[in-house]
Amino acid sequence: MVFIDLPRRRRRAAAAGAGAAGPSVRVLGIEVTQAIQNMAHDVRLIAGKAAAVRVYLAPRGVSSNLRVRGEIVVSAAPGAPGAYVPSANEIVLRASKHPALGAQRRDAALSLNFLLPDPPAGPMTVRLKRVSGLAGAELAVAPDGNERQVGFASAPVLRVRALGIRYGDPRQNPPPHHAPDPTHFAHLRSFLTRAYPVSRVEWNQAVIDAPANFVPPFSGPTLPNGFDPLWWTLLGILHQHMLTIRQADMDAGWDPRTHYYGLVSDHAGFFRGAANDVPTASAPNTIAVGPCGRAGAGFWDDDGSYGDWYGAHELAHTFGRFHPGFCGQGNDDDRFPHAKGHISDAGQDCIGFDVGDPALDLPMRAYPREAWADFMTYCDRQWVSKYTYDGLYDRLVAEETQFAPRIG
Numbered sequence: 001m002v003f004i005d006l007p008r009r010r011r012r013a014a015a016a017g018a019g020a021a022g023p024s025v026r027v028l029g030i031e032v033t034q035a036i037q038n039m040a041h042d043v044r045l046i047a048g049k050a051a052a053v054r055v056y057l058a059p060r061g062v063s064s065n066l067r068v069r070g071e072i073v074v075s076a077a078p079g080a081p082g083a084y085v086p087s088a089n090e091i092v093l094r095a096s097k098h099p100a101l102g103a104q105r106r107d108a109a110l111s112l113n114f115l116l117p118d119p120p121a122g123p124m125t126v127r128l129k130r131v132s133g134l135a136g137a138e139l140a141v142a143p144d145g146n147e148r149q150v151g152f153a154s155a156p157v158l159r160v161r162a163l164g165i166r167y168g169d170p171r172q173n174p175p176p177h178h179a180p181d182p183t184h185f186a187h188l189r190s191f192l193t194r195a196y197p198v199s200r201v202e203w204n205q206a207v208i209d210a211p212a213n214f215v216p217p218f219s220g221p222t223l224p225n226g227f228d229p230l231w232w233t234l235l236g237i238l239h240q241h242m243l244t245i246r247q248a249d250m251d252a253g254w255d256p257r258t259h260y261y262g263l264v265s266d267h268a269g270f271f272r273g274a275a276n277d278v279p280t281a282s283a284p285n286t287i288a289v290g291p292c293g294r295a296g297a298g299f300w301d302d303d304g305s306y307g308d309w310y311g312a313h314e315l316a317h318t319f320g321r322f323h324p325g326f327c328g329q330g331n332d333d334d335r336f337p338h339a340k341g342h343i344s345d346a347g348q349d350c351i352g353f354d355v356g357d358p359a360l361d362l363p364m365r366a367y368p369r370e371a372w373a374d375f376m377t378y379c380d381r382q383w384v385s386k387y388t389y390d391g392l393y394d395r396l397v398a399e400e401t402q403f404a405p406r407i408g
């Protein structure tokens, strides 16, 4: 719903608020984030991709802890008519030792968060309109720093055809057949929508039968050089099968920018993922596959599927992203800028932010840069760094034009 804002009345209200006694707030900062961001807004904002506006507050004159909610006005320019957006959460203003800006950025529960599900391209002004206690009493908002201008740019879409690989298990009689549970498709699609630098994900999914010789066990004796010939053979069978399917789709007129990803259920064992290439120039015909299933108790990812970030990693290979060499992987990319494979460092000071997904019961979450690693590493707690986000974006832009379907 859109309301017309009246600048004169706003000024009068602000003046009245400033003179009144009682609790008030000062804005420490406003951050607009879609996956990874710093306070300087060095990470590009993408039109059409769900964004969170995070407002960091410092309370004044709060005598006992006070639970509040807020409202922002979002407009194309300062003072222009705008849309009012209520906060998605409530926060507690602490009477003493209210968390500082750095702590607030690291915890989604400490900032007022406003969801913009489909931000338009162009400039945007965000202004904190009001903060009120749950009983309805309004707190004065100091005018300094309560407004922030940002800009959203158009970006390509991500086109994925996700193929669930249905395979038999001849070790049992009668041989059962296994295919990914639907939730793994849903989690992968959601994760790509949340973590990739795209306006949306154009998604197609299907379950296909594996070739008859693609059967468990998926791994065998490992050679002294770490090589597993059994897995390698099965990987080749699967990549070739998917290449054949992709070619048939292309011959039938599918968009040549579509990336193909195969999901292998771990019902009969863990099938290690891999892409058939890490192309240094655009090559959307690169194929990747990976495992899916539900992680065991105690694993860092307990949301019901590990196929999501695993798939984001494998698909990123098909967009030319290499291993930066952390947590047990070889280093194929020595340009990765952050120690320990982290999503950021103190100099850049990006914090990860996940807008969540109500359909999968995933809440909004902030990911501290000291505790979360880039999903191109093998480390625990996987999210995206600005480095990988920008690299994916550049490749997506290149593919968008180089492989655009020829019309006519």
Ligand SMILES: [Zn+2]
Binding pocket: 313, 314, 317, 323
């Ligand atoms: Zn990899």
